[in-house]
Amino acid sequence: MDAQLKRELQDFAFRIRIACVEEFKALGFGHIGGSLSIVDTLAVLYGSTMKIDPKNPGWPERDKFVCSKGHAGPAVYATLALKGYFPMDWLTTLNKGGTNLPSHCDKSKTPGIDATTGSLGQGASQALGLAIGDALKGRKNRVFLMTGDGELNEGQIWETAMLASARKVDNLIWFVDNNKKQLDGLVDEIMPLGDIGAKFSAFGFHAQTIPGNDIEAIYEAIEAASNVAGKPHAIILDTVKGSGVKAIEETFDNHSITAKAEVYDGWLEALNSDYAAFKAL
């Protein structure tokens, strides 16, 4: 990976994290753990990989991103705002009455959101339908899908995986945010998934398991997927829930956190300090 691009995407990831935490601060609570864990993937996708036009979010030929773990919408919103899909000050309206930024992704409300999600498992099927439909329409784009690891509990996920494989849908790139936790606790204790990559391989996917908060690893995995035709792609992201803010990473119950403004200020201070150190390098 080009060193300058890597640095640009790392910089973008810092900015997404800061905007995301500020977004939650304006509300005081929210799904912060699973939002932060996917930020590095968002930075790679929206900072480099995806063929998009923020001024024309409905462009049919664009690459699409379906955040099936719809509760991570706030991370996507921060990314979209930074890319210019809508004004940054929208971020302070998260979840407030009349907002364009609801807790779960809603394509009818938010410019740049490609699919409405929130009932876990459903974004996967929609992404597959989009990938099949785009290919049938002769478009050369790709569809990127993000599911959680807890979300893999849903039967619909494996229905989707079977059909994607049966139809050899190779314009679908499916990320699994393996942050090891679901709402009630550890995935391993609630519904152990074993080797997720092996499961997707067994379902006929080209599967890779990578350090999921590592910009370069994510970038390279997408490149590797681009070189394999005839199969859908799975990229299992070994991530940390709350990634990038040590205090959140170390909070066990970090699926949804309610905190006072001064706590948020502490997280932002740490993030800004890390960002300043990165820029000084």
Next chain:
Amino acid sequence: MKIVYDGSMDTVLFKDILSTTIPELLENNPDIIYLDADLMSCIGMYKYGMAHPDRAINCGIAEANMVGVAAGLALAGFKPIAHSFGIFASRRVYDQAFLSAGYGQNPITLIGSDPGVTAAYNGGTHMPFEDMALYRALPGSTVLDITDPAMLDNILRQISDRPGVKYIRVPRKTAAKVYKSGSEFEIGQAIPLRNGKDAVIFACGIMVHEAMQAAKELAQEGVDVAVVDCFTVKPLDEKTVKQYAKTTGAVVTAENHNKFGGLFSAVSEALALSCPVPIEYVAVEDSFGEVGTQPYLQERFGLTAKNIYKKVKKVLERK
């Protein structure tokens, strides 16, 4: 539209319409796409589907994914038509239809075959008496209970252009012929089949024939009963419903569905606020389905001309 009802069964099967009209639509409109969940053979779509895997997507025995994929295809610009048995096309996929398609504003059409007692030999596990109730509660939806093959043909030709989630419940075999082939129908517009001044029967689906038989029987006794085909359960033709309720002053509804949430509910809701008149219903009481022939099941659940006749007599006493 021409009414040709004489009480005889249509020689054309609903399945024949599904297996000829859907391929015709697929051939003529590149935006229409068909999905099934391993039941293509049941409606005669297998041969076409196997020959055209990019026009007819077999999603396997995975209905929830099928409806989600249909929503995704709508996102990509298609107008999907998905089929399964009524139970699967309604309650098994309700959250997917509600959220991925309805809430997500991805218009799709769902065909639920073998509604209510027409599931016959497949029995209680396969007998949807609640599908209309579910889909009526989905905002912006369309719910149609098809009367005969001519109606099915015309509805299929226009349904994909409507917004929202469209649910079409239709048997696979046949029903009494009511309309001339080639007739055109307007969704949201009920069809008066017979005028009458003493009472009106609002019926849908297979109960239209039973209503016509009951009205004939009552006429022989000098009771003058109107019959209106309310195939368009949602949107209900409130104007026609109110007009007939007002002129007759007594209403009976007849449907192959649970009494909760279907035509009886829709008509009662429409009349309660502006035209309250005595209403009786012929519908399945709060119970599950069971196995048997369609005639046996119609008797078992009271979905007969005889029962409509009784309910008309009853409502006239309340007038």
